Amino acid sequence: MKNIVIFVVSDTLSEIGELLVKAGKSCFESSIREVRFHPFINDKKSIDYLLELAKKENGLVVYTFNSPELKSYMETEARCWSIPIYDVLGSLVETLRGITGEEPTHNFKPTPELDDHYFKKVEAIEFAVKYDDGKNTSHLDEADIILIGVSRTSKTPISIYLANNNFKVANIPLMPEVEPPKELFEISNKKIFGLILDPKHLVDIRTERLKAMGLTGTSNYGSNERVMMELEKAQQLFDKLGCMVIDVTSKAIEEIAAIILANIMRR
Amino acid sequence: MKNIVIFVVSDTLSEIGELLVKAGKSCFESSIREVRFHPFINDKKSIDYLLELAKKENGLVVYTFNSPELKSYMETEARCWSIPIYDVLGSLVETLRGITGEEPTHNFKPTPELDDHYFKKVEAIEFAVKYDDGKNTSHLDEADIILIGVSRTSKTPISIYLANNNFKVANIPLMPEVEPPKELFEISNKKIFGLILDPKHLVDIRTERLKAMGLTGTSNYGSNERVMMELEKAQQLFDKLGCMVIDVTSKAIEEIAAIILANIMRR
CATH class of the missing domain: 3.40.50 (Rossmann fold)
Incomplete structure (x- = not known):
């Protein structure tokens, strides 16, 4: 797949996704046409709309969701439409699950500790x-x-x-x-x-x-x-x-x- | 493995690693004791020193390196010492490699485009x-x-x-x-x-x-x-x-x- 558009999607800000995609893009300049940022995607209708765009435009959807419901909706729908997706936290969570032998307590907490x-x-x-x-x-x-x-x-x-x-x-x-x-x-x-x-x-x-x-x-x-x-x-x-x-x-x-x-x- | 210390290591700033690890940590609070940040690790001696610490302290090393040489040194040595590591950009680069069918042009560019x-x-x-x-x-x-x-x-x-x-x-x-x-x-x-x-x-x-x-x-x-x-x-x-x-x-x-x-x- 060439001429790819990366959609960075989140139900809050997508800071990690933004930094990660910018770094990743620099390794594949010739294949990636554009990166678009979609923070604060808070309902299924908006996800449907983005997936429709992604389908049309050779899209890869890079996502983080706080809401487990929206996360799983995104994953199911993208699979249905055969749209490639990448979960920003997914592979680190997998690594930590492997090392600790524990299940993650929740999807992820975007706010830092007040330390x-x-x-x-x-x-x-x-x-x-x-x-x-x-x-x-x-x-x-x-x-x-x-x-x-x-x-x-x-x-x-x-x-x-x-x-x-x-x-x-x-x-x-x-x-x-x-x-x-x-x-x-x-x-x-x-x-x-x-x-x-x-x-x-x-x-x-x-x-x-x-x-x-x-x-x-x-x-x-x-x-x-x-x-x-x-x-x-x-x-x-x-x-x-x-x-x-x-x-x-x-x-x-x-x-x-x-x-x-x-x-x-x-x- | 419990009581884990995560070492966030980079030869520049480790902003992406920092954000990613903070989010990941929140899913495994009970197993992760501490996160330590080590930016600007620019030579093999410093990597040796960090790996020694990581070995002693149930360490997971989360890393980004601009220098391909330091990156590969880190990976080889960590394998030698059986220290778990996680490449911040690795899984996204793999995903992009799969989608584009291309080899990444270089490891990664930390500086944004002046757009x-x-x-x-x-x-x-x-x-x-x-x-x-x-x-x-x-x-x-x-x-x-x-x-x-x-x-x-x-x-x-x-x-x-x-x-x-x-x-x-x-x-x-x-x-x-x-x-x-x-x-x-x-x-x-x-x-x-x-x-x-x-x-x-x-x-x-x-x-x-x-x-x-x-x-x-x-x-x-x-x-x-x-x-x-x-x-x-x-x-x-x-x-x-x-x-x-x-x-x-x-x-x-x-x-x-x-x-x-x-x-x-x-x-």
Whole structure:
């Protein structure tokens, strides 16, 4: 079967399914045409509708259901229609059943335990929001990671992504007209990461942003000269701090975060 | 095998493994003692060390590796030591191999494509940070979801979680002394969610927070009377707006977000 459409279906969010399918898709790029996400599918009629689509479009249905009733309905109907399906939790549950010799107590609990790990994550997220965009520089030393860079180098989404992985992150914007906070020079440069971007790319991104804000032609924010000057000043600061510098051009947030974390963990 | 310890191992972050194991664990609570996370395992020595631990502690190793070399080393060694292992992507890749009749091109790509879906998520995260804690109320109508509630009702982490799932979220703190922004009355109340918390629980959380800030006894922020008064005033506003109200007591962020999204999607 070629030209496959993967339907990621769940009666809540389908986070695990989403991550799993994206990773799986990358191994079969030439055969998979598209991935579609269908969270909050809460009744049999919606399942019927999705299966009908899947039948028409060379569909593979990748699913997680909290409701045992909907899960078994999906499985029975898909078998009837000969539609291939994949249960996201199925093979892990089978493995655990084999190892423990136990029957699973219920299908699956999508909500985490309110344990230390959970509260640390919440704390990290609150920290990242509080320390976004240089809003806060007091107690900067409490941060595990500090990101610095000129406007539009993805500081905010990288901070939030790292916070979701339990790291406390602060980010500070660099502008030639503003002195960087003195606290930066008082903490270990091993925590600091300078972000740069290809100048041409940065000009494009800023021009798009100005357009979106209805501000074309009224600002030098998106000009070549301005961007080059900002990046040079930023590089001077990175040199002075002796921090690691990451070129974020054409990299996904996840990729940049992985570089940062690999670096932090190695120490 | 009882009293199992699950080792979640990866040469990058182990996000998929983490989510999958947490869900799987909830089906076998009585047999699984602990879950430990080991991201950024980048050499054979570290794998040896982990396998030694796993052998001692009734371990199941749940793994994803980008590096084919480390992946195959892990599998060979674990077999040697008779340690049970589970490849997070293995069974989906097998399913896709069966359907497509193709060999997977490589092991797996952990980074997402820089497509529309990706940029929408980044935009949603930037929006949530910009519209956190009432910092911004202009263009509030651009939000998909607006959370309102008194201090310490988890507005920020819920907003970020929803943003990670591509929803634009604003959150606005309620204080009896401050008039709620008039923009709240100009947008559909179907987008607005009022958050409440059991008063006793809220008193405890605030008392802890004051302690953490070294401010015990200096504020009425954590007093019974203050908390009751704030919650009453908040309820009055919720009634006036006619918005949905969610009691967040003892609920995980994921659970609260699922309630909100189920409600939004149903419309």
